[in-house]
Amino acid sequence: MQTRPVIRYRGVHKAFDLPVLEGIDLDIHSGEMFGLFGASGAGKSVLLKTTIGLIVPDRGDVEVDGKSVFFGDGRDLRRIRDKVGYVFQHAALFDSLNVFENVETGLPVRRLRAMDGMRIARLVWQALERVLLDPREVMTKLPAELSGGMKKRVGIARAIVGGPDILLWDEPTTGLDPVNTAGVQRQIRRLSRELDVTSVIVTHDIEGGLEMCNRVAMLEGGRLRFLGSPAAFRASSDPIVRAFVDRAAAEAAVDLVATT
Amino acid sequence: MLPTPNGLSRTGWRALVPQQVTQGENGRHEEHWATRWAWFGTCAVRGFPAVTGRSETPSRAERWLAQVARAGRTVLQHSGEIAILLRDIVAALVGLRVSPRSILRQMYVMGVQSIPIVVLTAVLAGIVTSQQGGYQFTGAIPLYVLGSIVTESVVLEMGPVLTAIVLVGRVGARITAELGTMKVSEQIDAFYSVGRDPVSILAAPRVVAGIIVVPVLVAIANLVGILAGMVSAQLTVGLGPNSFLYGARLYWQSWDLFYSLTKALVFGFTIPVVAIHMGLRTEGGAEGVGKTTTQAVMFMTLAVLIMDALFPPLLLD
Numbered sequence: 001m002q003t004r005p006v007i008r009y010r011g012v013h014k015a016f017d018l019p020v021l022e023g024i025d026l027d028i029h030s031g032e033m034f035g036l037f038g039a040s041g042a043g044k045s046v047l048l049k050t051t052i053g054l055i056v057p058d059r060g061d062v063e064v065d066g067k068s069v070f071f072g073d074g075r076d077l078r079r080i081r082d083k084v085g086y087v088f089q090h091a092a093l094f095d096s097l098n099v100f101e102n103v104e105t106g107l108p109v110r111r112l113r114a115m116d117g118m119r120i121a122r123l124v125w126q127a128l129e130r131v132l133l134d135p136r137e138v139m140t141k142l143p144a145e146l147s148g149g150m151k152k153r154v155g156i157a158r159a160i161v162g163g164p165d166i167l168l169w170d171e172p173t174t175g176l177d178p179v180n181t182a183g184v185q186r187q188i189r190r191l192s193r194e195l196d197v198t199s200v201i202v203t204h205d206i207e208g209g210l211e212m213c214n215r216v217a218m219l220e221g222g223r224l225r226f227l228g229s230p231a232a233f234r235a236s237s238d239p240i241v242r243a244f245v246d247r248a249a250a251e252a253a254v255d256l257v258a259t260t
Numbered sequence: 261m262l263p264t265p266n267g268l269s270r271t272g273w274r275a276l277v278p279q280q281v282t283q284g285e286n287g288r289h290e291e292h293w294a295t296r297w298a299w300f301g302t303c304a305v306r307g308f309p310a311v312t313g314r315s316e317t318p319s320r321a322e323r324w325l326a327q328v329a330r331a332g333r334t335v336l337q338h339s340g341e342i343a344i345l346l347r348d349i350v351a352a353l354v355g356l357r358v359s360p361r362s363i364l365r366q367m368y369v370m371g372v373q374s375i376p377i378v379v380l381t382a383v384l385a386g387i388v389t390s391q392q393g394g395y396q397f398t399g400a401i402p403l404y405v406l407g408s409i410v411t412e413s414v415v416l417e418m419g420p421v422l423t424a425i426v427l428v429g430r431v432g433a434r435i436t437a438e439l440g441t442m443k444v445s446e447q448i449d450a451f452y453s454v455g456r457d458p459v460s461i462l463a464a465p466r467v468v469a470g471i472i473v474v475p476v477l478v479a480i481a482n483l484v485g486i487l488a489g490m491v492s493a494q495l496t497v498g499l500g501p502n503s504f505l506y507g508a509r510l511y512w513q514s515w516d517l518f519y520s521l522t523k524a525l526v527f528g529f530t531i532p533v534v535a536i537h538m539g540l541r542t543e544g545g546a547e548g549v550g551k552t553t554t555q556a557v558m559f560m561t562l563a564v565l566i567m568d569a570l571f572p573p574l575l576l577d
Contacts, residue, residue, distance in 0.1 A: 054449045078455055086453040092446035105454045158454070 011060035022222035035213035085159030106158035127161035206248035352460035362465035371473030382481035386488030394497035407507025410489035439539025474528025
């Protein structure tokens with residue numbers, strides 16, 4: 001049964017020096033794990049960033065839970081951002097804040113004002129435990145003192161601490177070794193299930209993405225080249241999709257050889 | 261007929277052009293004047309060959325026009341972005357969304373930590389002015405006039421301008437590099453994503469701190485510069501403190517102090533605003549941070565010197 005769309009991209013156009021997105025129409029449904037593939041520069045991250053207004057499209061609009069991101073008022077956008085957790089490609093932790101303070105910023109401002117210190121500490125603690133970090137060990141550390149994998153996990157903790165309905169993952173496994181990559185993929189699956197959220201995952205890791213997601217899309221030349229199930233993606237006869245899958249498989253094989 | 265500018269709608273140009281093509285009296289399609297100007301604008305942005313598809317080199321006039329349009333576009337872009345930044349800063353201040361603790365922290369970083377370098381600069385400025393004046397005036401005019409020359413030079417010019425130049429390097433470059441690094445590492449986006457306003461958190465406290473601390477630093481620089489000049493006058497040309505202060509009082513007007521502190525206030529506002537603006541428009545990783553910081557230092561220095569040149573006709577008779 002088709003669930004209601006929680007994110008709707010409507011004719012999204014964006015160009016920087018050259019066109020990046022040329023009229024993207026896409027619905028993402030409640031509870032889905034949606035994978036967005038495409039070559040570098042295909043506009044995956046740009047599309048993801050339009051979801052919470054980090055990039056403003058030249059034309060078109062995005063709706064989250066029926067509210068317009070770009071044509072609503074400021075309160076609508078605040079509410080949208082409160083219910084969406086965004087995991088950045090390189091974690092984007094605030095350098096001057098320690099891990100506790102970084103995760104704390106993920107709590108919506110209005111909720112934060114109504115909470116006492118104990119409640120905030122408990123939520124931060126739980127979020128860190130959910131991403132398999134020992135709060136006692138990392139809470140007072142600055143981002144510069146963490147490894148790449150730990151930074152990613154703190155970034156995930158910041159995205160989930162506010163109890164979002166939607167999680168946006170921008171290249172969550174980029175820059176990680178295969179062991180950490182597998183760990184982060186397991187976490188994405190587990191958190192999406194436990195928190196009962198809709199997840200949109202932008203990734204270069206096609207195999208990992210196909211395993212995790214129940215629907216995928218591929219961007220090419222600023223347009224949606226493919227939209228469907230992972231099985232249909234694997235079996236696609238579209239030469240561009242095929243070339244992309246084959247190249248991704250070859251790159252994965254090279255990575256595997258390099259690490260073994 | 262000029263070729264249609266490809267891709268204008270994507271950058272919003274077409275929305276500005278009332279009508280691409282109109283029906284002329286003779287029945288042929290004629291271009292609207294706005295289309296022609298939009299075409300020149302696009303050529304300026306994207307280059308003639310990209311728009312026209314022509315392989316031959318554009319003429320000198322075309323290149324000149326494109327350069328002028330490109331420069332105009334850059335100036336308008338910077339002006340517009342600074343205006344939006346100022347609007348957001350005012351909104352954050354009026355909405356009481358700026359933490360007093362952040363302002364105090366920035367006052368410490370920009371003000372207290374800058375005192376040693378500002379004092380050193382002021383001492384050197386006072387000594388040089390005094391020595392040079394002594395060299396020029398010994399035997400020509402009464403030496404006590406040196407007190408006035410040192411005091412007026414330091415208060416009207418040396419104190420505010422040298423302090424501002426020092427702060428461009430120490431504070432302005434730091435702000436641009438810090439915010440630029442945050443921008444390229446997506447920390448600014450992260451603020452927005454968690455519903456925080458980076459202008460309230462990062463920009464407004466720095467501007468408020470600049471407005472408060474720079475006049476204080478200039479007042480310190482003025483005082484130290486005059487004292488250094490007085491000591492130097494005693495040591496080099498034998499002009500005692502009483503004669504020096506007599507000369508200083510002879511031509512002193514309280515307006516001079518107001519002039520000096522007004523300059524300081526304007527510089528204290530301009531340096532952080534330009535630094536923040538440049539930091540927030542940084543793109544392109546570590547190289548981009550370096551490039552933007554260099555540009556910011558250049559713009560801030562130029563802004564200080566241009567405003568310094570505008571002050572005398574505006575505030576001095």
